[in-house]
Amino acid sequence: MTAEFLEIKQITKVFQPAKEVKVLALQSVNLSISRGDFAVISGPSGSGKTTLLNIIGGLDRATSGTVTLDGQLLSAMSEAELCLTRREHIGFVFQAYNLIPVLSAKENIEYVMRLQGSSNQQCAERTQQLAQKLSIDTLLNKLPNQLSGGQQQRVAVARAVAATPKLLLADEPTANLDSKSAADLLDMLQRLNEDEGVTIIFSSHDPVVIAKAKHSIVLKDGEVVADEYLG
Amino acid sequence: MFSMTAKIAWASLVRRRVRSLMVVIMIAISLWGLLFIEGIYDGMTEQMIDTAIRVDCGHISIFAQGYRLDPDLYKQIADSAVIDEVLQHDQRVRSYTKRLQQTGLVSTAHAARGASIYGVNLQDEERQCSLSGYLYPRANSDRIQREYDFGVKLCGALIGYKLADKLQVKIGSKLIFSAQNLQGELQSMVLKVSGVLKSNNMLFDDKVIFVSAATARKFLGLEGQVSHVAILLNDETQTLAVQQELSREFPQLEILRWDQLYPALLQSRQMMKVSNMVISTLIFCAVSLGIIGVMLVSVLERLREFGIMQAVGTTFGQIRNIVVVESLLLGGSGFILGAVIGGLTLVYFRAYGLDLSVFSTAFEQFGMDAVTYAVIRPSFFINAAIAVLMSTLVSVLLPLRVLKSSQPVEIISKL
Numbered sequence: 139m140t141a142e143f144l145e146i147k148q149i150t151k152v153f154q155p156a157k158e159v160k161v162l163a164l165q166s167v168n169l170s171i172s173r174g175d176f177a178v179i180s181g182p183s184g185s186g187k188t189t190l191l192n193i194i195g196g197l198d199r200a201t202s203g204t205v206t207l208d209g210q211l212l213s214a215m216s217e218a219e220l221c222l223t224r225r226e227h228i229g230f231v232f233q234a235y236n237l238i239p240v241l242s243a244k245e246n247i248e249y250v251m252r253l254q255g256s257s258n259q260q261c262a263e264r265t266q267q268l269a270q271k272l273s274i275d276t277l278l279n280k281l282p283n284q285l286s287g288g289q290q291q292r293v294a295v296a297r298a299v300a301a302t303p304k305l306l307l308a309d310e311p312t313a314n315l316d317s318k319s320a321a322d323l324l325d326m327l328q329r330l331n332e333d334e335g336v337t338i339i340f341s342s343h344d345p346v347v348i349a350k351a352k353h354s355i356v357l358k359d360g361e362v363v364a365d366e367y368l369g
Numbered sequence: 370m371f372s373m374t375a376k377i378a379w380a381s382l383v384r385r386r387v388r389s390l391m392v393v394i395m396i397a398i399s400l401w402g403l404l405f406i407e408g409i410y411d412g413m414t415e416q417m418i419d420t421a422i423r424v425d426c427g428h429i430s431i432f433a434q435g436y437r438l439d440p441d442l443y444k445q446i447a448d449s450a451v452i453d454e455v456l457q458h459d460q461r462v463r464s465y466t467k468r469l470q471q472t473g474l475v476s477t478a479h480a481a482r483g484a485s486i487y488g489v490n491l492q493d494e495e496r497q498c499s500l501s502g503y504l505y506p507r508a509n510s511d512r513i514q515r516e517y518d519f520g521v522k523l524c525g526a527l528i529g530y531k532l533a534d535k536l537q538v539k540i541g542s543k544l545i546f547s548a549q550n551l552q553g554e555l556q557s558m559v560l561k562v563s564g565v566l567k568s569n570n571m572l573f574d575d576k577v578i579f580v581s582a583a584t585a586r587k588f589l590g591l592e593g594q595v596s597h598v599a600i601l602l603n604d605e606t607q608t609l610a611v612q613q614e615l616s617r618e619f620p621q622l623e624i625l626r627w628d629q630l631y632p633a634l635l636q637s638r639q640m641m642k643v644s645n646m647v648i649s650t651l652i653f654c655a656v657s658l659g660i661i662g663v664m665l666v667s668v669l670e671r672l673r674e675f676g677i678m679q680a681v682g683t684t685f686g687q688i689r690n691i692v693v694v695e696s697l698l699l700g701g702s703g704f705i706l707g708a709v710i711g712g713l714t715l716v717y718f719r720a721y722g723l724d725l726s727v728f729s730t731a732f733e734q735f736g737m738d739a740v741t742y743a744v745i746r747p748s749f750f751i752n753a754a755i756a757v758l759m760s761t762l763v764s765v766l767l768p769l770r771v772l773k774s775s776q777p778v779e780i781i782s783k784l
Contacts, residue, residue, distance in 0.1 A: 222684075245373070
């Protein structure tokens with residue numbers, strides 16, 4: 139594994155929901171994630187897991203500190219540059235699936251590839267490959283509202299990895315799934331990590347899920363209280 | 370990516386089909402109303418101008434120099450045969466008529482009025498303005514007018530219906546017309562009403578008496594002279610060119626276009642254009658507000674969807690394209706529906722006319738016919754398309770501004 143694939147230095151995030159109110163979501167967070175890592179960020183609710191993932195993924199900006207992804211300083215990028223970085227290098231799996239409701243499963247999976255300008259053939263081949271891997275090949279023509287939670291989450295995972303991102307971020311991906319679906323999803327993420335070499339960072343507070351990770355980062359009240367490689 | 374943009378835009382409209390249908394129908398009804406108003410208003414104006422041109426002055430009028438300011442019998446076009454020669458060989462000339470005019474007094478046992486006689490060749494007038502088409506059916510006579518002429522003795526007269534009303538005459542009634550002849554002597558002649566005309570040209574209906582050219586010539590003591598030559602062209606756009614050529618050919622005569630003779634008519638046409646533009650603008654401001662409201666709600670309720678799309682790497686420009694395509698699809702559908710309905714309505718009213726007889730008294734004051742035939746011009750549809758296009762594009766500005774000011778993570782996390 140190559141060191142310093144993702145470098146987070148002194149990240150602080152302060153929210154100001156009202157004029158006199160400030161909320162310190164993250165405080166001087168320092169992290170290093172290696173290429174090909176399978177890391178989990180855990181901690182109680184309100185510890186800053188989602189905030190940290192959003193900052194890593196360029197969806198939000200830190201109040202101070204830097205984020206460097208594969209040598210690129212995300213914290214110095216414009217909104218347009220961040221958008222392109224998300225498209226080209228980062229995949230997202232959201233807790234609430236967040237599929238585009240008017241597109242079919244197939245079109246959702248192909249969406250980022252289309253943004254990148256992939257051809258019809260490339261999109262079709264990649265979609266079929268992932269669909270078979272994630273056991274959703276019979277569901278490709280269905281709309282999201284015709285799929286179960288687990289099926290939607292698998293489509294979301296397929297969409298996130300279809301364009302072969304360097305980094306996959308998953309925010310509590312199993313939170314809305316039953317135990318079997320959650321286990322299946324984690325197995326899929328592990329296979330993606332091992333077979334495709336995708337660096338995966340996900341957040342969770344489920345001990346069963348946390349145990350699957352190779353690298354554990356624990357947050358509490360916005361600070362890193364533990365950062366260790368497991369087994 | 371364009372097909373994905375179009376697909377997302379189309380799917381969004383279909384998903385909210387009631388709302389989409391309401392906007393499309395709103396645009397279509399506005400467009401139908403606009404086309405109808407434009408077609409009818411233009412029709413009214415063009416009918417008024419057309420009547421004046423055909424019955425009175427033609428596209429081009431020829432007078433002797435100074436005649437218009439001082440219509441003296443000594444100021445006549447001396448040699449009309451030369452004019453005949455030129456006009457008969459000009460392909461651009463559809464028809465022309467030569468008239469002898471004199472103002473005098475017409476009287477009956479009941480009343481006397483100032484009036485003008487027009488000495489004409491009935492066949493030429495029929496070719497020029499289809500004079501028989503203006504025969505007024507209600508002429509206080511049981512006899513329905515189907516044919517008319519000046520009679521064997523050429524003492525027949527066609528008079529305007531307003532003049533007939535004032536003189537209390539009907540077909541068969543006798544009139545006495547008195548005026549000065551070329552020698553300055555006061556002459557009178559007896560005429561018999563052989564037809565009543567309603568042209569909706571106020572001048573003609575109230576003042577003019579058509580008599581045969583031979584009768585007028587004999588009465589006034591003139592020989593080959595004429596007072597006025599009215600020329601009708603095949604193509605109105607050739608008016609200026611023909612006027613200039615005739616002016617070079619006959620520098621001793623005064624040759625005028627219809628808009629020079631009656632500038633108020635031209636102004637009527639221009640005023641109608643301005644009026645149509647104002648109405649169009651008002652209608653489409655209202656339509657724009659409706660579309661803005663729908664698009665704003667459509668964007669606001671899909672902020673989360675747009676936030677997700679931005680999160681996975683869709684640029685603001687691509688999302689903007691989706692919203693714009695959606696708006697254009699709504700506008701385009703509404704335009705097509707409105708254009709079809711509006712076009713069919715205009716075709717119907719162009720063929721059968723809009724009967725506004727209820728307002729006939731008011732129309733007569735303005736020289737308009739109570740039955741208005743619509744006109745159809747490509748410019749109606751072109752202007753409407755531009756208005757719809759601008760409305761739909763303007764309608765997305767506010768929603769896009771809202772979207773641009775929102776951060777994806779705020780949208781996804783808060784909604």
